[in-house]
Amino acid sequence: RKEVEQDPGPFNVPEGATVAFNCTYSNSASQSFFWYRQDCRKEPKLLMSVYSSGNEDGRFTAQLNRASQYISLLIRDSKLSDSATYLCVVNVISNFNKFYFGSGTKLNVKP
Amino acid sequence: DVKVTQSSRYLVKRTGEKVFLECVQDMDHENMFWYRQDPGLGLRLIYFSYDVKMKEKGDIPEGYSVSREKKERFSLILESASTNQTSMYLCASSLRLAGGQETQYFGPGTRLLVL
Numbered sequence: 001r002k003e004v005e006q007d008p009g010p011f012n013v014p015e016g017a018t019v020a021f022n023c024t025y026s027n028s029a030s031q032s033f034f035w036y037r038q039d040c041r042k043e044p045k046l047l048m049s050v051y052s053s054g055n056e057d058g059r060f061t062a063q064l065n066r067a068s069q070y071i072s073l074l075i076r077d078s079k080l081s082d083s084a085t086y087l088c089v090v091n092v093i094s095n096f097n098k099f100y101f102g103s104g105t106k107l108n109v110k111p
Numbered sequence: 112d113v114k115v116t117q118s119s120r121y122l123v124k125r126t127g128e129k130v131f132l133e134c135v136q137d138m139d140h141e142n143m144f145w146y147r148q149d150p151g152l153g154l155r156l157i158y159f160s161y162d163v164k165m166k167e168k169g170d171i172p173e174g175y176s177v178s179r180e181k182k183e184r185f186s187l188i189l190e191s192a193s194t195n196q197t198s199m200y201l202c203a204s205s206l207r208l209a210g211g212q213e214t215q216y217f218g219p220g221t222r223l224l225v226l
Contacts (some may be wrong), residue, residue: 008151032212043217044154045203087153089215097142097205097213103153 001026006088006102014110017078019023022046023088024070030100032091035073037084038104047073078109086100114138115218117202122223130189132221134202142205143185144215145169145177147198154201160185192225199223 006023013019025033033050050071052061059074062111071090075082088102118133134143142161146169147153156169158177166177174196178186185204189196202218 004153034214041222043220045217046214046224049212049214093213093214098156098159099144099147099208099215103151 002102003027003100004088004090004102006105008103008105010106010108012108012110013078015078015080018074019107020072020074020088021086021088021107022070022072023102023105024068025088025090025094025100026069027092029089029092030069030090031093033062033071034089034091035060035062035071036087036089036101037041038087040082047086052070052091071109075107080109080111083107083109095104115202115204115216117200117218117221120219122221122222124189124192124225126225127190128192128225130192130223132187132189132200132202132223134186134187134204134218135183136187136204136216136218137183138204138216139182139204140204140206140216141182142207142213143179144203144205145175145185145187146201146203147171147196148201148220149198157187161179192223194225197223197225 035047036044037047038044054063059076083103144159145157158180182186201220203215207213
């Protein structure tokens with residue numbers, strides 16, 4: 001079983017739509033959670049960390065459900081520039097602090 | 112701003128060649144990582160290093176080795192390149208904060224094609 005699982009999509013939405021992605025993780029010892037954004041043929045870039053109480057950054061809201069072991073990302077008022085692949089990342093804090101990446105969810109925002 | 116650079120954006124090598132991929136970070140980060148990214152498989156950890164001259168195997172170390180002689184530089188070596196090592200290679204660095212939180216920053220990636 002993969003450590004982190006995501007729906008690969010693609011999610012095709014019109015501009016202005018609200019879209020949500022979920023991600024599940026298998027290791028209950030996971031302690032830090034992140035969403036990264038990756039544009040085509042570019043490196044992943046940190047979008048936001050995910051905190052236990054949930055957090056918001058502009059049009060983006062991230063939530064964590066430890067009991068069910070999933071995290072979510074909500075994008076409101078989608079822009080064309082939001083088109084990208086969104087990677088879910090969990091971190092197991094141990095001696096070596098390993099990171100586990102989902103395969104990514106592709107979002108296409110259409111005019 | 113954190114800056115992670117990789118020596119090449121694109122590389123074409125022949126089967127059996129020795130390949131060096133270099134990564135440099137300018138933020139004095141302790142931890143450095145090498146991943147490969149393949150369609151449908153996501154990022155897979157090859158090796159990582161938490162200090163100079165220290166290295167640990169990741170999930171797919173076979174066919175690779177690494178070197179960390181200086182804190183800012185982490186090299187990935189393919190001793191004898193094979194076609195199944197054609198991939199996008201991503202280097203990352205991170206710093207562990209007092210509370211244990213750690214965030215990775217990536218270089219631009221190297222697309223390696225092995226013929």
